[in-house]
Amino acid sequence: MSKFEFPPSILSRPIWGTLEPRPGKHHLMIADAEGAEAILDVATAEIMAQCHIIFIAKGTGFSEKLSQLNPAQFYEGPSYEAALPRIHRVLLDGHMGLQVYLAGTEGLMGQAMAEAMRAGIPHTAIQTEHRGSTARRMQCVHCKGITEDVETDPFVCKHCGLNLFVRDHYSRRIAAYQGVCVDAEDHGNIPPAKGIYQ
Amino acid sequence: MTIQFNDESFRDDYSFHNSERALKRFPFPFHEDSYMYSVNMEQHRGGPADSVYEMRFDVDEHYVSEMKDRAIVLDQDPLRCQSLPHMTLAGWDLLELIMVSKSEDYPDLFELHREGDQWRWINKPLGIDDSFTFLDETTLPYGPMEYITRQAQGDFAVLDQRDDMLWMDAGMVTTQADWSLDFDIGMNFFEWHAPVPKAHEMGIFVRALKFLLNIQQGAPARRLNWTMTVNPLLDTSPENYHKWGIQKTTLTPENIGRKQHLRVELQTFFRLPRSNALVFPIRCYLCAFEDLMTVPKWGRRLHRVIRDLPEELATYKGFIDNRPLMLDYLSQFDDGLPTSPGIWPDLQSEPPLQK
Structure with missing residues (x-):
C-alpha cells in the first residue's frame, strides 16, 4: 500500500486529500510514480473522455495501465521539469469547469499546484492525493x-x-x-x- | 524636542547605544511580573508626551542609522522587500499614510507639499527632496512601498484582506525576529504564524484575526511583543542565521549586561483607504540589559518574567540555552520588593534597589 499517514503538524503544512470524481467540462490529472494508483482509483469512463493525464513515471511501470484508461490525451514525461512547458500550455487553455487532480509525491503536487494557482485556480479548488515517496x-x-x-x-x-x-x-x-x-x-x-x- | 541622531552601527562593531532619553522612553513590554501570550491590543491614538506611543510613526535617535542598516541589508539581499503584483495600490496608500503622518507629527523634520497629484516630499534627516506624481510609479526611484519604507523605521507587512482572511502579500522586512518574508509571502494569517507554539491552541490567532479584520480607517491599533537578541543586531533574519547564530554563544557573566539586549516590537495596525489592505508596521526597539537595570522596577520585573517563562516560550524565543546565565545576572537586581502595575518606569515612585 502506498498511502502514508502523515503525523499531525503545524497549520502551514499542507493536508493532502483523496481524489474523488467531480463533474467538470475538462479534467487535468498530473501525477508521478505511485500517484498513478490514485488516478486508477478515481477514473471513470465519463471523466476519461474529457481527461488529459500528465504522468512522470520515475521508474515505475504504471504508464501502460494509465494509457489503458483511454484518456482523451495521455502524456508521459521523463521528469517534472520536462513536463512543465506542457503543463503551462494546458493551464493557459483552462476554462471554467476545468477540474485539476494532483497525485503522487509532495514535490510534484506542490509544484503543479503552484502552477495552477498562478493560472488563477484557487488552491482550495484543486484536488490532491499523496501516494508513494514521502521525500x-x-x-x-x-x-x-x-x-x-x-x-x-x-x-x-x-x-x-x-x-x-x-x-x-x-x-x-x-x-x-x-x-x-x-x-x-x-x-x-x-x-x-x-x-x-x- | 529636537532629536539628535546617533551615528551608530547594528553590525560589526555594534556601536548602537541608547541615550538617557531613549532609555526612559523604551517600551518595556511587561505590565506585570509574569508573561503569557495574549491579544493585548489597544487603540493607537497617541500616548504620554515623548513616549513611543505619542506619534503614529515614532522617529527616534536611531532613525538615520537604522535606515543605513536597511540599505545595507537590501543591497545584500533584495528579496527582503517584495510586493505581489496586486499590492501596488496598497503601497501608495502606505506611502501617503507615512508621508502625511510624519509631516504632521514632525514638521521640523519632514514636509509634504501636495497640489493635486503633484507631490513634493522633503525628508531632512536623510537629505531627500523628491517631487513625483502620486499613483505614477515611473516618477519614483522604487515602488511606492519600498520608497517610503526605506525612510521609515521598523519592518512593514502589508496584508491583503479577502475571504475573511489576511494575506501577507507585500512587505519590507530587514529587522525581523527570525522569520522570512521571502518564504512567507502569499501565506494567510494562520499559515505565517504556524510555527508559533501554544498560541494556536490558546485561540490567540483566531481572536487576533477577528480583531484585525475589523480595524477601521482612522482607528489604528497597537500591541507590544518581545524577544531576546545577543548584540544590538537588527537583521536577525533566518537568511543570515548561519552567520549570526554563533553570536548567541558569546555571552559570559562579564559581558552579558552589555551584550544581551531585550528586543521589543511595537506592532501597529492601520487600515489603508483605497486598497482596504491592512498595514502592520513592526518597529524594533533594542535595549542592553545593563541599561534596563538602571530602572529599579524593570530590574525586579525582568528577572521574574524570565525566571517564570514556560520552557516552550524560552525555546521559541531562542534563549533557552542562555537563560541560566541571564538569571544569574538579573537576580542581582531583584530584591523581592513588589512592583507597580503597568509598563512605565515610575522612577519617581518606585524605591531604589535594596541590596
Whole structure:
C-alpha cells in the first residue's frame, strides 16, 4: 500500500486529500510514480473522455495501465521539469469547469499546484492525493536553492552545502518546506541524519 | 524636542547605544511580573508626551542609522522587500499614510507639499527632496512601498484582506525576529504564524484575526511583543542565521549586561483607504540589559518574567540555552520588593534597589 499517514503538524503544512470524481467540462490529472494508483482509483469512463493525464513515471511501470484508461490525451514525461512547458500550455487553455487532480509525491503536487494557482485556480479548488515517496522538496532559507527528494533530517543543501534541518513550515508559492542551518550555534555539531518521519 | 541622531552601527562593531532619553522612553513590554501570550491590543491614538506611543510613526535617535542598516541589508539581499503584483495600490496608500503622518507629527523634520497629484516630499534627516506624481510609479526611484519604507523605521507587512482572511502579500522586512518574508509571502494569517507554539491552541490567532479584520480607517491599533537578541543586531533574519547564530554563544557573566539586549516590537495596525489592505508596521526597539537595570522596577520585573517563562516560550524565543546565565545576572537586581502595575518606569515612585 502506498498511502502514508502523515503525523499531525503545524497549520502551514499542507493536508493532502483523496481524489474523488467531480463533474467538470475538462479534467487535468498530473501525477508521478505511485500517484498513478490514485488516478486508477478515481477514473471513470465519463471523466476519461474529457481527461488529459500528465504522468512522470520515475521508474515505475504504471504508464501502460494509465494509457489503458483511454484518456482523451495521455502524456508521459521523463521528469517534472520536462513536463512543465506542457503543463503551462494546458493551464493557459483552462476554462471554467476545468477540474485539476494532483497525485503522487509532495514535490510534484506542490509544484503543479503552484502552477495552477498562478493560472488563477484557487488552491482550495484543486484536488490532491499523496501516494508513494514521502521525500520532501526543501528550500534552503540561506541560499534559496531547492533540494529535491530529501529523505533525511538533517540533510546537505545541494547548492550551498550547509547542513539543514527539516522544518514543517511550508510555502505553497515556492512549493517547498523550509530548511534551516542546523549547526549555526555550534559549528560542526551535526546530529546524525534520521528519516524525516523516524 | 529636537532629536539628535546617533551615528551608530547594528553590525560589526555594534556601536548602537541608547541615550538617557531613549532609555526612559523604551517600551518595556511587561505590565506585570509574569508573561503569557495574549491579544493585548489597544487603540493607537497617541500616548504620554515623548513616549513611543505619542506619534503614529515614532522617529527616534536611531532613525538615520537604522535606515543605513536597511540599505545595507537590501543591497545584500533584495528579496527582503517584495510586493505581489496586486499590492501596488496598497503601497501608495502606505506611502501617503507615512508621508502625511510624519509631516504632521514632525514638521521640523519632514514636509509634504501636495497640489493635486503633484507631490513634493522633503525628508531632512536623510537629505531627500523628491517631487513625483502620486499613483505614477515611473516618477519614483522604487515602488511606492519600498520608497517610503526605506525612510521609515521598523519592518512593514502589508496584508491583503479577502475571504475573511489576511494575506501577507507585500512587505519590507530587514529587522525581523527570525522569520522570512521571502518564504512567507502569499501565506494567510494562520499559515505565517504556524510555527508559533501554544498560541494556536490558546485561540490567540483566531481572536487576533477577528480583531484585525475589523480595524477601521482612522482607528489604528497597537500591541507590544518581545524577544531576546545577543548584540544590538537588527537583521536577525533566518537568511543570515548561519552567520549570526554563533553570536548567541558569546555571552559570559562579564559581558552579558552589555551584550544581551531585550528586543521589543511595537506592532501597529492601520487600515489603508483605497486598497482596504491592512498595514502592520513592526518597529524594533533594542535595549542592553545593563541599561534596563538602571530602572529599579524593570530590574525586579525582568528577572521574574524570565525566571517564570514556560520552557516552550524560552525555546521559541531562542534563549533557552542562555537563560541560566541571564538569571544569574538579573537576580542581582531583584530584591523581592513588589512592583507597580503597568509598563512605565515610575522612577519617581518606585524605591531604589535594596541590596
